[in-house]
Amino acid sequence: MVSTNEYVPHAAGYVDNKGPKIVTSRFPHEDSHTLVRALATGGYDGLKDAIRRTPADVAGEVKNAVLLGRGGAGFPAGIKWGFMPPVWPRYLVVNGDESEPGTYKDRLLMERDPHQLIEGCVIACYALGLNQCFLYVRGEMAVAQERIAQALNDAYAAGYVGKNILGTDVSIDVVLHWGAGAYIVGEETALIESLEGNRGMPRLKPPFFPAAKGLYMKPTIVNNVETLANLPWLMVNGADKFKTYGSEKSPGTRMLAISGHVNRPGVYEVEQGVVTFRDLFYGEQYCQGIKDGNELKAFVPGGGSAPWFFEDQLDVPIEASEVGPQGSMLGSGAIMVMDETTDIVKACLRLVRFYARESCGKCTPCREGTAWEEKVLQRILDGHGRPEDLDLLLEIGQSISPGVYPVAGFKGEDLDPVPFPPKQTTICPLGPSSVAPITSAVRRFRSEFEALIPETVVLENLS
Amino acid sequence: MSRLNTANETLAKEIIARYPRPKSALIPLLHLAQEQDGYVADDAMLHLAELVGVEPAEVLGTCTFYEMFKREPVGKYILNICTNLSCQLTGGEELLHHAEKTLGIRPGDISDDGLFTIEDVECIAACTEAPCMQVNYRYEYRLSTDDFDQVISDIRAGKRKDLPEHGTLGLVRQHIPADRLAGIESPEEAGTPDWFASRQPAPDESGKA
Numbered sequence: 001m002v003s004t005n006e007y008v009p010h011a012a013g014y015v016d017n018k019g020p021k022i023v024t025s026r027f028p029h030e031d032s033h034t035l036v037r038a039l040a041t042g043g044y045d046g047l048k049d050a051i052r053r054t055p056a057d058v059a060g061e062v063k064n065a066v067l068l069g070r071g072g073a074g075f076p077a078g079i080k081w082g083f084m085p086p087v088w089p090r091y092l093v094v095n096g097d098e099s100e101p102g103t104y105k106d107r108l109l110m111e112r113d114p115h116q117l118i119e120g121c122v123i124a125c126y127a128l129g130l131n132q133c134f135l136y137v138r139g140e141m142a143v144a145q146e147r148i149a150q151a152l153n154d155a156y157a158a159g160y161v162g163k164n165i166l167g168t169d170v171s172i173d174v175v176l177h178w179g180a181g182a183y184i185v186g187e188e189t190a191l192i193e194s195l196e197g198n199r200g201m202p203r204l205k206p207p208f209f210p211a212a213k214g215l216y217m218k219p220t221i222v223n224n225v226e227t228l229a230n231l232p233w234l235m236v237n238g239a240d241k242f243k244t245y246g247s248e249k250s251p252g253t254r255m256l257a258i259s260g261h262v263n264r265p266g267v268y269e270v271e272q273g274v275v276t277f278r279d280l281f282y283g284e285q286y287c288q289g290i291k292d293g294n295e296l297k298a299f300v301p302g303g304g305s306a307p308w309f310f311e312d313q314l315d316v317p318i319e320a321s322e323v324g325p326q327g328s329m330l331g332s333g334a335i336m337v338m339d340e341t342t343d344i345v346k347a348c349l350r351l352v353r354f355y356a357r358e359s360c361g362k363c364t365p366c367r368e369g370t371a372w373e374e375k376v377l378q379r380i381l382d383g384h385g386r387p388e389d390l391d392l393l394l395e396i397g398q399s400i401s402p403g404v405y406p407v408a409g410f411k412g413e414d415l416d417p418v419p420f421p422p423k424q425t426t427i428c429p430l431g432p433s434s435v436a437p438i439t440s441a442v443r444r445f446r447s448e449f450e451a452l453i454p455e456t457v458v459l460e461n462l463s
Numbered sequence: 464m465s466r467l468n469t470a471n472e473t474l475a476k477e478i479i480a481r482y483p484r485p486k487s488a489l490i491p492l493l494h495l496a497q498e499q500d501g502y503v504a505d506d507a508m509l510h511l512a513e514l515v516g517v518e519p520a521e522v523l524g525t526c527t528f529y530e531m532f533k534r535e536p537v538g539k540y541i542l543n544i545c546t547n548l549s550c551q552l553t554g555g556e557e558l559l560h561h562a563e564k565t566l567g568i569r570p571g572d573i574s575d576d577g578l579f580t581i582e583d584v585e586c587i588a589a590c591t592e593a594p595c596m597q598v599n600y601r602y603e604y605r606l607s608t609d610d611f612d613q614v615i616s617d618i619r620a621g622k623r624k625d626l627p628e629h630g631t632l633g634l635v636r637q638h639i640p641a642d643r644l645a646g647i648e649s650p651e652e653a654g655t656p657d658w659f660a661s662r663q664p665a666p667d668e669s670g671k672a
């Protein structure tokens with residue numbers, strides 16, 4: 001064991017802070033990924049509890065706990081489960097595709113505690129009355145894949161997964177599946193397409209809400225890795241205890257990855273709604289201040305797709321219901337901090353380039369729009385920008401996401417926030433996400449863009 | 464190059480059997496082909512089309528959507544250097560330029576000795592450990608340019624036995640013994656599990672039949 005409030009060397013980046021641990025309790029153990037360690041620390045106790053109860057009872061416990069999805073949208077798992085029509089077969093697909101810029105938590109959960117995740121999957125399958133679960137791990141995560149493969153092999157052999165689980169008649173298969181590099185596959189309908197062996201392009205919702213028409217057009221629940229990792233603890237300790245952590249609207253904890261210009265970047269499990277961004281960035285048990293004592297310039301509160309926050313938002317609590325009205329989202333728990341030395345145009349371009357590269361190409365506003373956003377930003381950065389380029393950027397944004405785009409407010413200039421989420425002309429939210437860095441950066445740091453754009457050169461009469 | 468060899472064909476059939484529909488196995492099978500040859504060969508795709516019962520064009524369609532599948536040989540070690548925001552803020556782009564200079568190649572190219580291919584990649588989920596790189600999808604964290612040089616010279620000196628050659632991902636495969644399998648059926652055949660039906664709340668006594 002290591003002392004508290006320190007990096008845990010074998011779990012790169014994870015900081016064991018002093019708060020309560022729901023999903024990271026095994027991380028301090030070097031062998032946290034093994035069945036031996038899992039069993040020595042209460043592993044599969046949650047499954048044993050669940051299987052003694054009726055599936056409806058287990059689903060009720062999850063609903064009571066108000067377990068908000070940890071994959072990005074923050075929808076309550078219990079309510080989503082309730083959307084499934086009484087149709088069989090039905091499937092559970094676990095979203096382990098983690099690729100949102102700045103996000104680093106699901107990989108830790110898969111590498112460091114695969115048994116917790118597998119146990120969570122089996123509990124969810126039991127509650128949903130289904131016997132087929134696919135665990136979709138991002139292609140690039142070789143170690144997560146081998147840890148889960150080993151854990152599944154061990155769990156099958158020990159009777160926690162497969163035929164006659166724990167000696168009962170309950171039989172559930174959990175199959176490891178892995179991707180091959182495409183951010184868009186994290187979107188749930190694209191994940192399903194990919195799991196059907198196709199190109200990972202999203203389906204239109206409605207009608208293709210996975211709970212009704214998902215894998216093979218059958219009812220399918222897609223849940224994030226962290227969401228399901230909460231279930232073993234929840235079964236053992238109950239919804240009431242769960243709700244003693246975090247806030248009323250967002251009970252429990254979240255894993256947050258704080259990266260960029262802070263003194264101690266790291267992945268922290270924190271109670272939702274209790275700490276603020278200021279606590280996280282400057283607190284002794286968290287990031288211990290901005291790098292080199294610099295000033296904060298901007299931060300991304302919830303992954304590359306989230307509109308940026310600034311010093312005005314430092315005292316907002318880490319809670320979806322607080323962050324949304326302030327103009328952004330908590331998304332996937334990815335916080336990226338930019339200090340005063342940051343080249344904002346470069347940062348903005350880098351995020352936009354991500355969306356341009358990752359657009360699946362299915363809808364025109366996203367496919368063409370993201371490519372043009374990148375091109376225009378690149379020429380501004382290269383010193384070839386045109387005076388009308390900033391307006392052009394915002395206009396392209398309008399074709400992907402019409403109306404006023406969500407942004408943070410700032411008091412100095414009497415600007416009010418525009419609440420999340422944005423509107424979209426596209427099939428999925430990837431296209432609109434590309435507008436977030438542009439709108440945020442241009443509104444707040446317009447002069448930095450303008451400084452790069454040469455004044456119009458009026459050619460003299462050359463005669 | 465080639466179709467799947469006999470051992471891999473057996474493995475492919477085991478993988479296909481884990482899915483309600485064979486085509487679902489396509490991505491894992493394309494990885495298997497890449498593991499065998501270091502890239503996804505055309506003949507291997509034809510073979511996969513036969514194995515899962517789809518047209519070869521569908522296999523090609525799936526293959527070309529995903530960045531990890533290479534249709535031509537690449538270096539023995541792929542160096543994925545992240546330049547997305549967290550890495551950009553902490554020196555990822557400088558690291559990429561250093562790699563280009565030291566190896567004398569641009570992203571996508573193979574070094575003269577056939578050992579390395581560099582890629583300028585998107586976020587690889589190690590943001591707190593930026594700047595970071597994957598070598599054949601295994602991580603190097605908080606990497607300085609000196610650290611990078613060390614990784615390269617260690618690989619050249621044959622000291623990195625922990626790194627499988629390009630194409631191999633997880634070193635452990637899932638294997639479900641026949642007697643442990645709950646049972647996988649096609650979506651057309653599968654129904655409500657018996658254990659679920661028997662665990663429904665008792666029907667309301669006063670209610671109708």
Ligand SMILES: Cc1cc2nc3c(=O)[nH]c(=O)nc-3n(C[C@H](O)[C@H](O)[C@H](O)COP(=O)(O)O)c2cc1C
Pocket residue numbers: 068069070071072073074075077095096097098099100183184185186187188189222223224225227228428429430
């Ligand atoms: C472009 C895009 C990428 C996404 N990527 C991921 C991802 O990598 N992992 C994830 O869990 N959810 C991702 N999501 C959200 C999923 O669509 C889905 O909402 C989530 O997996 C549901 O799980 P939860 O309810 O447990 O949060 C993404 C959504 C979009 C639009």
Ligand code: SF4
Pocket residue numbers: 184201202358359360361362363364366367426427428429430431432
């Ligand atoms: S918005 Fe972009 S990524 Fe999403 S479906 Fe349309 S083209 Fe594909």
